[in-house]
Amino acid sequence: MSSNNDLNHSLILTVLLLIAFATKSEESKQIPALYVFGDSLVDSGNNHYVPGEDPQNYFPYGIDFGTPTGRCTNGKTVADFLAIYLGLPFAPAYLGLSRSKRKRIVTTGINYASAGSGILPDTSNKTSVIMDEQIKGFERTIKEILLKGLSKEAVEKHVSESLFLVSSGVNDHFKNGTFRGSRKFASYLIKEFKIRLLKLYSLGARKFFVNNVPPAGCFPSITLHSKPIGKCSEKMNKWISFYNKKLLILLHELQTQLPGFIFVHSDLNKSIMEISENPNKYGIVEASKPCCPRNINGNDLCANRNTYLFFDDHPTERVNQIYAKKCFIDHAICTPRINIRRFL
């Protein structure tokens, strides 16, 4: 690992932290809590508690976190970088919290996300917490914890001021290992996603941070089997881009129709595609093979994790950090292109 990369790493982190603290003292409202829903991009350990063997619970996952945490990468996820940016603690996995701990921690946020889950109930519903169940977890949090300690009005205020990160949809495109994207599927999936966003809204959520779907056609598990090896599946990316276009339209529609609904849309796909197409610009040397290919083709961990785009099928911490900078500092992939904390 080059010390230059380490230096960049801590510099960017320091800048993020400084911005977080500087803005905290401004008169702009502080976001009290970050509630996280979705899949492996943001899961912080819920899958420890559902059936199935999860490699992310073991070394070398979490190697740059100090210990495996259930995160599907070597270090921090995009949800962690969002928490740093907001000046909040990392949202802990809901299923890992004891009742007493839930009580203490709930006011700064909880993570309900589950690796392998999708928007649809038929997506990995035996080995993941499906989105409907994640939302039920939040509903239980309101009833069993928030309303026990706070007045109804205070809970409503807290929920309406909190940020809801929702990152899902990629796993839905695969059923039992087979790609099922199509024009019709994109329309169906967006309708189903709308139902879940409306459910969160009905529970009082107002501020949403929504990632679009990453280019699964470029994931190592796909490109390893393509000809030539390393080539993205254009068919997959095309049908996912159909969904992604509809997603942005849906968010604007909800903002127009629902009083108080406000969103930040984050172009996760663009962030990954830009690194994939121009890796050198970002200090990435290997943009198609995974750093930790153990589950994909059985090899050992790469020597320098900071120069890889993918850890397994998921981005490395370095790539999550580049995403954070592009979104929060450069305003290049997140809309509206302004200071998210002040906007929200």
Ligand SMILES: *[C@@H]1O[C@H](CO)[C@@H](O)[C@H](O)[C@H]1NC(C)=O
């Ligand atoms: C899980 O998936 C199966 C098969 O698609 C379906 O029949 C079942 O209703 C799903 N379970 C839940 C809780 O949605």
Ligand SMILES: *[C@@H]1O[C@H](CO)[C@@H](O)[C@H](O)[C@H]1NC(C)=O
């Ligand atoms: C899923 O795929 C496996 C292997 O291709 C197959 O044996 C199994 O029948 C499939 N299950 C369903 C529910 O389609």
Ligand SMILES: *[C@@H]1O[C@H](CO)[C@@H](O)[C@H](O)[C@H]1NC(C)=O
């Ligand atoms: C991803 O982003 C690229 C560049 O912005 C775009 O051309 C492509 O259609 C997008 N793909 C998906 C899956 O959204």
